[in-house]
Amino acid sequence: MLLNDRIKAFSELGKFLNQFKNTGYEKVSRILANDDFFDKMTNKITSAVHHNGWFTEENVIFSIQQWSNALTQNNLTEWLSSYTIKEVEPKTVGIIMAGNIPLVGFHDFLCVLISGHHVIVKQSSNDNQLLPFLASYLIAIEPRFEKSIVFSSEKFKNFDAIIATGSNNTARYFEYYFGKVPNIIRKNRNSIAILTGTESKEQLNALGEDIFRYYGLGCRSVSKLMVPTSYNFDSFFEAIYPYHDIINGAKYANNYDYNKAVYLMSNYKLLENGFLMLKEDTNYASPIATVFYETYDSIDVLNLKIQSDKDKIQCIVGSSLSSENIEFGQTQQPSLSDYADGIDIIQFLAKIN
Template sequence: MLLNNRIKAFVELGKFLKQFKSTGYEKVNTVLYNDDFFDEMILKINTAEHHNGWFTKENVVFAIEQWADALSEKNLKEWLSSYQLDTIPCKTIGIVMAGNIPLVGFHDFLCVLISGCKVLVKQSSNDDQLLPFLTSYLVSIAPELNESITFTKENFKDFDAIIATGSNNTARYFEYYFGNVPNIIRKNRNSVAILTGTETREELEALGEDIFRYYGLGCRNVSKLMVPQQYNFDSFFEAIYPFNIIINGNKYANNYDYNKAVYLMSNYKLLENGFLMLKEDKSYSSPIATLFYETYTSKETLLTTLEKDEEKIQCIVGNNITPTNIDFGTTQKPKLTDYADGIDIIQFLSKIK
């Protein structure tokens, strides 16, 4: 299948997804195969929370909007322009997907297919509804893709390389079973925000999006703050107050109550506002409804800490503190070039013999 045809298929998928927005759904007559898929897509969105209590309609639609924006012809061609895709051999790539946020494995899926390889997908049961449905749409656009996409619930067979995402514990399992083939094995990572005390209210409110989107379950969600000594959290708490409705979610509220009880019984010192707890901790992976923080004495010591812990960090949010930091409010709006763990999947595929 020619590259231009693969691009066209994903562009059409992007047009299909653009109909489903947080401001409402609008059926566009020019979208291909809309009569076959539009109503069922609404059903998939509305029932997502029944399959996974964390997948609220708001969060599912947010994920859809990000991919609708990404899958434009302009974005796809700019992304792929730096690669020699015609040199990548047609291999079968197994993908073990996580299930922490909606469509979390879609970027891996896209990279493999757009490169001309075949994909063998094993999904998490927490996120196994949307991708097979969107695959059906893709195959309607480009029937040739059908022979390149396989979903399985069994152990992988007949594959040339593996992309597997999981926890630190499952990574050991992946390394044992897949260590003899080319692989990308992802472990736990979390994101941090660097505050200096000079942030505007708008920036701190945008940081709330980085913290609370998807209930904080994504590796790109900010789970820790790096703050100067004697930092006053009053402005931070005031700015994130509009996110207080998150406590209305039963699963989030239950985690908040449980973790607060554990902290109090352990006599930990906490700062909290009724929907988020702040705990001083050197770790990066904070529990749901909790944000860790750590103080720094200088920019130099801060950068040393971040460099030492770089394998634990997915994103750094801040105002020109590090060469790679990103803007407040953008962690859950990655570009096509934003590869998880900084590993370029297209380059990885190009090196498979």
């Protein structure tokens, strides 16, 4: 199977996914294998929601739509045009996936297969409903993928490389067990937003998307704000108020109540608005329903801190300080070339011997 064949198969998957939107599901007759898969997909979405209490239908569909938008013929071709992908003897790459947000491991899955390699996938039990079904769709429209995709719940055997995502604790196990083969091992990371006090209401409102999408469970979710000394949070709280319905989610509300009680019993100083707490803290990983904040006196000093902590940070939101920063509201809409931890997976796969 040539690269163009693989691109075509994934672009057809993108067309299939585009039928499922938060505005409604609409079956399109020209989609390949649609009679066999459309109704089953609606059932799988429901299964994913029921299987994991954090996976609301809105968030599951949001993830599906992001992949639908990414998996176009043009996007895939443009993404891969900067690489020389040779048709070589396929290697077997094991992927150990996290389960914090819907389809969180899909990008690794895509990279391995689009590069012409075989994949063995070990999923988190929190997110194991959708990807095997999407793999079955790929195989239905391109049967040559069948020999390239394996899902396993056992320890990996007979693999040539590993891509593993987990916590700082599990990373130590991954490094011990997989250290003798080419590997990408990801640890905990969080995202931050740098505010200057000059942001518009629209920008701060968009920041709410970066904070609340997926209940803040993604590594691209903003869990910390860097603000000038004496920053006034009134405009921030006013701008994010449209997201207040998030407190109606039972799991989120329970975490809000629990964490608030812990903070109050510990006499921590809090700012809160009934659905989000702000706590001054030097850490990056904040609990659910909480965003940490830290003040800075100068941008130069802040940049030094960020540079020293770069291994803890996934995304930096803020439009006015660096061309590398992500615009407000865009953290959960990565492009195909936005690699987790900044590690180019396609280049990694090209070097596997």
